[in-house]
Amino acid sequence: MEGVTMSGVPIVLVHGFYHGAWAWTDVLHELAALGRSAVAVDMAGHGLRAVPLAGAGRRPFDPVAYSTEPSGIADVGLDAAADLLISDLHRIGRGGPVILVGHSMGGAVLTRVAEQAPALVTHLVYLTAYMPASGTACITYPSQPEGQDNLFMKLLVADPVATGALRIDPRNSDPAEQANIREAFYGDVDERTSAAATALLTCDAPMAMGTDSTTLTERGWGAVPRTYVTCSRDRTIPLALQELFIAQADAAFPANPTSVVALDASHSPFLSMPDRVAEIIAGVA
Template sequence: MSLGSTPILFLPGSWHGAWCWNEVIAHLVPDGRPALAVDMAGHGLRARRPECLTMRPFDPAALATEVSPVATVDLDHAADLLGLQMKQLGRGGPVTVVAHSMGGPVLTRVAQQVPELVAHAVYVAAVMPASGNAPGPYFTLPENAEALVLSALRGDPDLIGALRLDLASNDLAYRQQLRDAFYGDVAPIVADAALGLLTPDAPASMMRGTTELTRDGWGSVPRTYVLCARDMAIRPALQRLFIAEADAAFPQNPTSVVTLDSSHAPFLSMPAEVAKIVGKLG
């Protein structure tokens, strides 16, 4: 395939599903660019919901203690699934992979394992850990100060095996916190629709997975980071830290950086701009 015609695979992040990329893909298809959005392991159609959210009468204690049905999903599961999805889309050839948020470590693992299948790795406000580093500790660094996600979690992730959001809550302040965390620049009616499509549990095990990166593996893959300057889920300073660590480890293959004046969800607030960025990549 020639430059510009390589298939593009879109991977959503935690709590999101393939649906979040629909508007971006709509801008690519008229130009004939093959594009597909998929669900990450434990998310979207592959998600399983805890019983406590639909049990009546509602038991607040169960919300914080019920073990998640996706607790066993880890980075290995997610990477195996993404690798299969890439092979199906690319028919064994390379594809450009666009990962959002916690889709980043999954893309990193696959790019390390089979770099020949990744034409370009694109990280959109995504976690891009350094070699041997787990994603979880990054979220408590000073670079992520004032982020709004951790305080929105319900229950102990180590106990329930998930990063759980109370998506059925009628607490107006809590729901506004979720909007601000993910969709600060998205039209309110669209943000509310997106909240309705989120799945409550993101597998906590994925936050603990690590990947050893090598120059001939992930370090050899062309990469672009789309930095979201108004992000309240993964703060811009933390995004810049990911980029700096990658460039320090693999200076022969520096990260191309594009900055959008967007929240954590540019696929909803500025899909045409996201499509323009990824559409130029081979």
């Protein structure tokens, strides 16, 4: 690291559902080694902004109480998430544009931010992320033919309408349930790292972020250059669904086509191949 000077447009990294800024730790190290200035932020309702479930820590554990407890982040929609991220971008970019990177459902927040404040973003990078079409809620995609092979929906342990959240149970010690989480999120991540990451997951993701949608315009999101990083072994956002996002975007905004980079990775390449992810981001910069 000696002699490395941070330079270039700032890079802001946004995680997906259940994760936090911690998910980008290894990528941040790799970007620093490349001399790139980058920061990871917590999405609304996640990380240090999460609201813990009382039922998650109750002993003896009561699965019925856990699955019926109302979520403390049920009111966190795309508006709240975008407002928080825009505030972060103003502080990090000091009024100038940044390169904005999003993973999984973080992509929906990127889309809303770029539509509302395109001057704050010089390039969007979607890392196997939701890149929803105009006026389309993300929650509709898993039931489409391209998304039906996803393993994520099988992890849900509560009624999203009743609790206000897409709730999983990462603390479940049943080896079968731990294997399901790993297959859905961390298929090519080494076992030790996968277990550590699972232990850091929050229980809830706000249903409102999945049901909200963003109307896209040529002067907003459609004007910002974008790169999509596909992951061929993703079992949460299947490759066919990733390709659908790209096709829909390019059909809607043909003058600003999506640049595509392919990885042979599962849903979390920031853990399985952080060096390659950092190289791609730095290359965009």
